[in-house]
Amino acid sequence: xxxxxxxxxxxxxxxxxxxxxxxxxxxxxxxxxxxxxxxxxxxxxxxxxxxxxxxxxxxxxxxxxxxxxxxxxxxxxxxxxxxxxxxxxxxxxxxxxxxxxxxxxxxxxxxxxxxxxxxxxxxxxxxxxxxxxxxxxxxxxxxxxxxxxxxxxxxxxxxxxxxxxxxxxxxxxxxxxxxxxxxxxx
Amino acid sequence: xxxxxxxxxxxxxxxxxxxxxxxxxxxxxxxxxxxxxxxxxxxxxxxxxxxxxxxxxxxxxxxxxxxxxxxxxxxxxxxxxxxxxxxxxxxxxxxxxxxxxxxxxxxxxxxxxxxxxxxxxxxxxxxxxxxxxxxxxxxxxxxxxxxxxxxxxxxxxxxxxxxxxxxxxxxxxxxxxxxxxxxxxxxxxxxxxxxxxxxxxxxxxxxxxxxxxxxxxxxxxxxxxxxxxxxxxxxxxxxxxxxxxxxxxxxxxxxxxxxxxxxxxxxxxxxxxxxxxxxxxxxxxxxxxxxxxxxxxxxxxxxxxxxxxxx
Numbered sequence: 001x002x003x004x005x006x007x008x009x010x011x012x013x014x015x016x017x018x019x020x021x022x023x024x025x026x027x028x029x030x031x032x033x034x035x036x037x038x039x040x041x042x043x044x045x046x047x048x049x050x051x052x053x054x055x056x057x058x059x060x061x062x063x064x065x066x067x068x069x070x071x072x073x074x075x076x077x078x079x080x081x082x083x084x085x086x087x088x089x090x091x092x093x094x095x096x097x098x099x100x101x102x103x104x105x106x107x108x109x110x111x112x113x114x115x116x117x118x119x120x121x122x123x124x125x126x127x128x129x130x131x132x133x134x135x136x137x138x139x140x141x142x143x144x145x146x147x148x149x150x151x152x153x154x155x156x157x158x159x160x161x162x163x164x165x166x167x168x169x170x171x172x173x174x175x176x177x178x179x180x181x182x183x184x185x186x
Numbered sequence: 187x188x189x190x191x192x193x194x195x196x197x198x199x200x201x202x203x204x205x206x207x208x209x210x211x212x213x214x215x216x217x218x219x220x221x222x223x224x225x226x227x228x229x230x231x232x233x234x235x236x237x238x239x240x241x242x243x244x245x246x247x248x249x250x251x252x253x254x255x256x257x258x259x260x261x262x263x264x265x266x267x268x269x270x271x272x273x274x275x276x277x278x279x280x281x282x283x284x285x286x287x288x289x290x291x292x293x294x295x296x297x298x299x300x301x302x303x304x305x306x307x308x309x310x311x312x313x314x315x316x317x318x319x320x321x322x323x324x325x326x327x328x329x330x331x332x333x334x335x336x337x338x339x340x341x342x343x344x345x346x347x348x349x350x351x352x353x354x355x356x357x358x359x360x361x362x363x364x365x366x367x368x369x370x371x372x373x374x375x376x377x378x379x380x381x382x383x384x385x386x387x388x389x390x391x392x393x394x395x396x397x398x399x400x401x402x403x404x405x406x407x408x409x410x411x412x413x414x415x416x417x418x419x420x421x422x423x424x425x426x427x428x429x430x431x432x433x434x435x436x437x438x439x440x441x442x443x444x445x446x447x448x449x450x451x452x453x454x455x456x457x458x459x460x461x462x463x464x465x466x467x468x469x470x471x472x473x474x475x476x477x478x479x480x481x482x483x484x485x486x487x488x489x490x491x492x493x494x495x496x497x
Contacts, residue, residue, distance in 0.1 A: 031288070038285065119328075120278050127286030130428070135288070 021142075021151040028139040032160060035132040042125045049121060057114050129163055136162035193496060194427065197420040204416055205349070208409040212356045215402035219363045222395020237363065244358030252351035256308040256315040259459065260295055263451040265317050268294035275331065276323055280316060283336050286428050287343060292316045301449040302326065302442050305459035306338035307347055314342040319449065326438055333425055333435030337461055340424025346417045350458065353410050360406045367399040408479055414458045415484045422489055423496070432493040439493075443486040458482035 074087035140159055143152040151157075165171075220237045259265075270277045273296055284291045292306070292314035302322035308314040316338045326334065341347065426432045442462045452464035463483045478485065 035288070042285070116275075120282070123282045124285060127282050130286045130430075131288045134427075 018151055018154075021148045022155060024142060024148075025139065025152060025155070025157045028135060028142075029157075029160075032132060032135045032139065035128065035135055038128045039125065039132060042121075042128045046121045046125060049117070053114055053117055057110055060110050133162050136160045193423045193492075194420070197416065197423055201413065201416045201420060204409065204413050205353070208353060208356070208406070208413060211402075211409060212360060212406065215360055215398050215406070216363065218391070218394050218398045219360075219367055219402070222391050222398075223367065237359075240359050240362040240366070241355075244355050244362055248351055248355040248358060252309055252348070255347060255351070256293075256313060259305075259307045260315065260317065263297055263317070265295035265297045265451075268296045273323060275328060276318060276335075279328065279331050280335050280339075283332060283339055283428055287336070287339050289314070289339060289343060292339075292342065294318075296320060296323070297449075297451050299449055299451055300324075301447040301464070302445055303449050303452070303464050304334050304338055304461045306341045307459055308342065309347060309351075310345065311342050316342075319451075321445070321447075322442075325441055325445070329429075329431060329434035330438035330441065331434075332429050333431065333438045334461055336425035336428040337421045337435060339428065340421040341417070343424060344417065344420055346421070347459075349417070350410075350414065353413055357403070357406045357410050361403040364399040364403045367395065411480060411482055414482045418483055419489070419492065422493060426493065426496050432496045436490050436493045439486050439490055462486060 070087060070090055077083070077087060139157075140162075142148045143157055143159060216237055268276055273294070276296070277294060280294055281291055289311050292308065292311075293316075295315060295317040297317060297319045299319040300321040302319060302325050304316070304318040304322055306314060306316050316335060318334070322334065323331070422435065425435050429435070439462065449460070449464035452460060457464055460483075463481065
């Protein structure tokens with residue numbers, strides 16, 4: 001009677017463990033699927049956002065660009081030793097209008113905001129890929145490690161690929177050019 | 187050289203060992219104190235009644251502070267909801283890291299204080315709160331801020347707030363029992379001493395009970411602090427797992443420790459929640475081994491050197 005009870009308890013614990021491992025694999029698969037959709041979601045956000053941002057920033061920049069062009073025209077004339085007072089007064093009157101409509105010239109902050117948005121959106125895409133990679137790695141590790149591999153084999157849980165990356169190729173080798181530290185030219 | 191997964195594995199094992207040690211110690215301490223209570227009051231069954239009452243007291247107070255931890259802490263520290271326009275960087279960094287960690291987006295709060303610091307609270311990831319000071323937002327750049335927020339998100343992901351609540355129920359229980367033990371000793375009525383043999387055994391148990399009553403609150407607190415420090419290391423490793431940029435958290439920690447202004451909004455009850463000790467050590471990092479036992483946080487230099495190994 002006692003032995004029977006012990007076997008029963010052991011069996012119940014075993015079944016409970018198999019169920020929990022099985023559930024880990026199934027829920028992991030569902031989460032990985034959702035994380036792949038999240039990547040798509042972020043890419044779509046990026047595709048919607050960037051062109052709109054670009055055109056609105058461009059619109060803003062043309063405002064100030066005209067004035068800069070006029071000023072550089074004037075500078076060219078001066079450097080050639082010619083009278084540039086007409087060009088300067090043209091530029092100044094344009095500048096006056098811009099300054100009156102925007103007390104501060106904002107191109108600087110507008111471009112900075114654009115750069116922040118660009119970094120932010122690529123971060124979002126990167127992090128959504130990170131989640132997918134992490135989840136698939138957890139799943140694959142659990143699939144091959146003892147003892148959960150028994151359950152994985154029993155129910156035929158296959159290895160998942162995660163972010164598909166070529167396993168051979170240039171990204172795994174370093175060429176002579178890449179050994180030098182890069183110089184930034186502006 | 188350990189990779190990040192080995193570090194996390196090692197942290198997990200150490201953390202569960204300390205936690206197990208803590209619970210074993212609690213059970214032993216409670217057992218002896220209740221036995222001594224039993225002998226003192228004249229019934230042999232043991233003072234289960236006292237343990238029960240102490241558990242109820244300690245349990246209720248901690249359960250309330252656990253369940254409403256977010257609201258209580260936020261009220262104490264005078265935090266206000268972060269505004270997505272005013273704190274745009276904070277909001278977008280938190281959102282991005284949540285995407286990476288696979289967590290729901292927590293509520294974001296800001297404390298008006300120039301001392302840079304941050305903490306996380308809330309009973310589970312669905313009720314998580316992350317709070318930063320305005321000083322932190324001003325002094326850190328984006329990469330550093332990512333490191334700090336990822337550290338806080340790891341606390342949320344590891345259910346550290348839940349663990350520390352359970353631990354403080356036990357510490358509270360032991361402290362209450364020890365306290366009552368002495369009150370009963372000095373003010374309660376003694377049992378009639380008629381049986382000499384039983385009296386000897388009773389005396390031994392009384393002595394053991396007194397020793398436990400004196401020492402166990404201190405020992406329990408020390409183990410609690412050791413758990414707290416271990417969880418900080420775990421959160422540091424978790425932060426690196428999310429951002430993969432140890433340099434960000436390293437320079438953030440360096441900046442936070444370089445700032446010697448104490449955080450006014452923090453008090454002893456909330457100190458263990460912050461990313462770095464909000465009171466700042468006056469000795470400038472040269473605290474001794476004994477004093478470091480009483481710290482809620484491991485020394486920043488040690489945290490940075492561990493992060494360096496992961497880089």
